[in-house]
Amino acid sequence: MTDTYRPDWVPEDAKKDDTYACHVMKGVKEMHDGLLSSSAHLAPSVRPVQRRKKLTVADYVRGIEQGDRVILSRAITLVESNNKDHFKLAQQVLQAVLPRTGKALRIGITGVPGAGKSTFIEAFGNMLIEAGYKVAVLAVDPTSQVTKGSILGDKTRMETLTKHPEAYIRPSPAGGTLGGVARKSRETMLLCEAAGYDIILVETVGVGQSEVTVRSMVDFFMLIVLTGAGDELQGIKKGVMELADAIVVNKADGDNLKRALIARSDYDRMLHYIRPATEKWKTQAYTCSAVTKDGLDELWDVIQEFAEQGKENGVFLKRRQEQSLRWVRDMIDEHLHNLFFNNVVIQGRMGEVEAAVLDGEMSESQAVEELIGVFDKSLK
Amino acid sequence: MTDTYRPDWVPEDAKKDDTYACHVMKGVKEMHDGLLSSSAHLAPSVRPVQRRKKLTVADYVRGIEQGDRVILSRAITLVESNNKDHFKLAQQVLQAVLPRTGKALRIGITGVPGAGKSTFIEAFGNMLIEAGYKVAVLAVDPTSQVTKGSILGDKTRMETLTKHPEAYIRPSPAGGTLGGVARKSRETMLLCEAAGYDIILVETVGVGQSEVTVRSMVDFFMLIVLTGAGDELQGIKKGVMELADAIVVNKADGDNLKRALIARSDYDRMLHYIRPATEKWKTQAYTCSAVTKDGLDELWDVIQEFAEQGKENGVFLKRRQEQSLRWVRDMIDEHLHNLFFNNVVIQGRMGEVEAAVLDGEMSESQAVEELIGVFDKSLK
Numbered sequence: 001m002t003d004t005y006r007p008d009w010v011p012e013d014a015k016k017d018d019t020y021a022c023h024v025m026k027g028v029k030e031m032h033d034g035l036l037s038s039s040a041h042l043a044p045s046v047r048p049v050q051r052r053k054k055l056t057v058a059d060y061v062r063g064i065e066q067g068d069r070v071i072l073s074r075a076i077t078l079v080e081s082n083n084k085d086h087f088k089l090a091q092q093v094l095q096a097v098l099p100r101t102g103k104a105l106r107i108g109i110t111g112v113p114g115a116g117k118s119t120f121i122e123a124f125g126n127m128l129i130e131a132g133y134k135v136a137v138l139a140v141d142p143t144s145q146v147t148k149g150s151i152l153g154d155k156t157r158m159e160t161l162t163k164h165p166e167a168y169i170r171p172s173p174a175g176g177t178l179g180g181v182a183r184k185s186r187e188t189m190l191l192c193e194a195a196g197y198d199i200i201l202v203e204t205v206g207v208g209q210s211e212v213t214v215r216s217m218v219d220f221f222m223l224i225v226l227t228g229a230g231d232e233l234q235g236i237k238k239g240v241m242e243l244a245d246a247i248v249v250n251k252a253d254g255d256n257l258k259r260a261l262i263a264r265s266d267y268d269r270m271l272h273y274i275r276p277a278t279e280k281w282k283t284q285a286y287t288c289s290a291v292t293k294d295g296l297d298e299l300w301d302v303i304q305e306f307a308e309q310g311k312e313n314g315v316f317l318k319r320r321q322e323q324s325l326r327w328v329r330d331m332i333d334e335h336l337h338n339l340f341f342n343n344v345v346i347q348g349r350m351g352e353v354e355a356a357v358l359d360g361e362m363s364e365s366q367a368v369e370e371l372i373g374v375f376d377k378s379l380k
Numbered sequence: 381m382t383d384t385y386r387p388d389w390v391p392e393d394a395k396k397d398d399t400y401a402c403h404v405m406k407g408v409k410e411m412h413d414g415l416l417s418s419s420a421h422l423a424p425s426v427r428p429v430q431r432r433k434k435l436t437v438a439d440y441v442r443g444i445e446q447g448d449r450v451i452l453s454r455a456i457t458l459v460e461s462n463n464k465d466h467f468k469l470a471q472q473v474l475q476a477v478l479p480r481t482g483k484a485l486r487i488g489i490t491g492v493p494g495a496g497k498s499t500f501i502e503a504f505g506n507m508l509i510e511a512g513y514k515v516a517v518l519a520v521d522p523t524s525q526v527t528k529g530s531i532l533g534d535k536t537r538m539e540t541l542t543k544h545p546e547a548y549i550r551p552s553p554a555g556g557t558l559g560g561v562a563r564k565s566r567e568t569m570l571l572c573e574a575a576g577y578d579i580i581l582v583e584t585v586g587v588g589q590s591e592v593t594v595r596s597m598v599d600f601f602m603l604i605v606l607t608g609a610g611d612e613l614q615g616i617k618k619g620v621m622e623l624a625d626a627i628v629v630n631k632a633d634g635d636n637l638k639r640a641l642i643a644r645s646d647y648d649r650m651l652h653y654i655r656p657a658t659e660k661w662k663t664q665a666y667t668c669s670a671v672t673k674d675g676l677d678e679l680w681d682v683i684q685e686f687a688e689q690g691k692e693n694g695v696f697l698k699r700r701q702e703q704s705l706r707w708v709r710d711m712i713d714e715h716l717h718n719l720f721f722n723n724v725v726i727q728g729r730m731g732e733v734e735a736a737v738l739d740g741e742m743s744e745s746q747a748v749e750e751l752i753g754v755f756d757k758s759l760k
Contacts, residue, residue: 091743094745094746095743183745270653321738324738325734327744331748333713335752336713336717337716341709353708354708357705357708358704360478361478363474363475363567364566364707365471365567367708368708368712
């Protein structure tokens with residue numbers, strides 16, 4: 001097996017050759033064709049590609065419910081496809097598995113590049129699996145144009161986790177709007193839940209609004225930080241600390257331990273000034289080490305306490321319900337926005353109108369009136 | 381003169397009787413009729429209401445350019461009206477005065493209730509007027525259902541400023557969506573600029589998203605805070621410190637001075653952890669007193685330095701341009717959102733669909749599909 005080409009953790013339907021990237025973009029059918037046509041170029045050690053049977057909704061549902069990773073991956077690829085037929089099929093599958101969703105604990109993880117998110121996920125994920133859980137790791141990276149998601153980039157740091165049968169790792173859906181990526185990631189999460197994963201870790205690279213998006217799809221959100229408060233903190237984006245249910249000072253080991261403890265108390269002091277992200281929950285800072293595993297157990301206790309407490313006082317369910325309704329409204333807004341701004345006539349007119357606004361020749365309201373008029377006419 | 385009924389600073393077209401509130405809501409024509417019919421009930425000391433001449437666009441423009449406060453107020457009432465004809469007329473006026481807009485310095489002011497925003501504005505505004513500026517004070521309060529905006533509520537605290545001929549104070553446009561209030565406030569700001577006001581102070585009561593809205597319409601944004609860091613800070617909303625170009629510890633006088641200085645350094649320490657709101661600008665904390673006037677001059681120096689520096693390095697103009705383009709896009713999104721969610725058929729269906737989502741009978745994407753289908757059909 002040529003591990004370079006086919007790491008175990010790359011979804012089954014996407015690990016045949018290095019053109020995987022654009023296949024994911026194109027969707028299932030094209031991928032399938034692409035695989036057929038490109039298989040001739042593959043190294044001999046790659047097993048020959050068989051023409052894949054088209055699955056029915058029932059096939060997908062059965063496969064997912066049995067925890068079949070190949071079928072789960074194919075269902076996720078459907079969810080990620082921009083093809084209308086795939087979308088419809090995906091929605092039918094989703095509808096059928098819906099009763100099996102929602103039971104996992106959803107945990108979001110963010111942090112500046114270099115904070116050690118991947119090593120943390122590797123260590124934390126392995127600990128969870130040892131404790132008997134099935135763990136799915138997803139990523140939300142709207143900047144990922146193809147498959148250069150952080151998880152893929154960091155695969156070497158998740159070496160043991162990726163090989164584990166109880167772990168399922170899926171890179172970020174490729175590119176597109178944040179709203180599109182968010183929809184795909186949420187539905188991927190639901191599919192993983194239906195496939196029996198108990199804990200979903202959703203990583204975000206922290207670009208643009210992606211933390212807010214991930215916060216809006218998880219129960220518990222943690223910020224991984226480096227040791228040494230102060231200047232390093234400048235790298236943390238505005239408002240991100242306010243989203244966190246826990247701040248985790250990573251790399252609290254060896255020579256770094258003392259600094260990590262100082263950072264922890266610095267963060268605790270800062271948190272005093274910030275309103276917690278979750279009602280009735282006190283956000284605090286913790287230390288841990290992906291190397292020595294110190295602090296990982298404690299962190300898991302904190303998360304479990306968070307979930308138990310929230311389920312008792314109603315905050316947990318309330319947030320999930322608010323998230324659901326918010327998703328619906330956000331998706332509608334996104335749909336309307338795209339309908340307007342992707343309209344060819346609007347695109348043709350926009351530059352001119354914006355220039356008139358910037359030159360002070362047109363007020364903003366007039367620009368809006370003008371563009372809405374153009375849009376209405378284009379629909380007739 | 382019965383000052384209770386007719387404080388000088390209430391806009392001319394709205395100070396005839398205590399039904400002012402709903403008049404503003406109804407717009408110019410209704411107000412006019414209302415004034416006629418209600419004038420009989422007024423106290424004898426109120427001067428008789430004359431039937432107001434309908435103004436042409438040219439009348440408005442001339443009046444505004446001459447700095448006529450009565451006509452300015454009437455133009456603002458047009459801008460605030462939800463009547464379509466008024467909107468059109470307002471836009472014509474706005475278009476005509478557009479070349480005279482944009483020259484003022486726009487300063488946003490927020491702070492928790494009780495932080496002393498009104499006393500600060502009174503003292504700061506008077507200082508600016510003494511320095512030779514014309515000052516307009518506006519408010520953005522989306523919760524203001526009628527005219528219970530904070531400025532009106534706090535009028536007694538702005539007693540000297542409201543009587544000053546070089547000051548123009550306008551309460552928040554009444555109720556409605558934040559987007560609607562934002563549009564009205566922005567256009568009011570433009571009208572004030574065209575009328576020759578050099579400095580526009582925009583106060584927000586800090587409810588919901590109103591700080592973000594005000595930040596999006598001003599050049600400089602300041603947060604007024606109380607002395608004593610720590611627990612008081614919990615009252616400051618998430619993310620608001622990140623919007624500020626200056627934090628002003630108010631009431632730095634008498635027994636409170638020492639505490640104010642401590643608070644100032646506490647805030648400065650916190651600001652170290654926060655990315656500044658404006659490129660190339662270091663947000664810092666300052667103290668001032670509306671009673672002793674200490675610190676007001678210094679703060680004005682800071683704001684002037686901010687403007688000069690920003691004009692030199694291009695940040696000032698860049699922000700204004702981004703704000704303009706953002707306004708256009710936000711207004712379009714708002715328009716589309718309202719078109720959808722105010723649609724009668726959608727409103728009739730929404731509850732059912734949301735219930736199905738919450739009951740786990742329908743995925744969020746299916747809910748969206750369903751509602752968009754209903755919407756499309758309703759348009760045909």
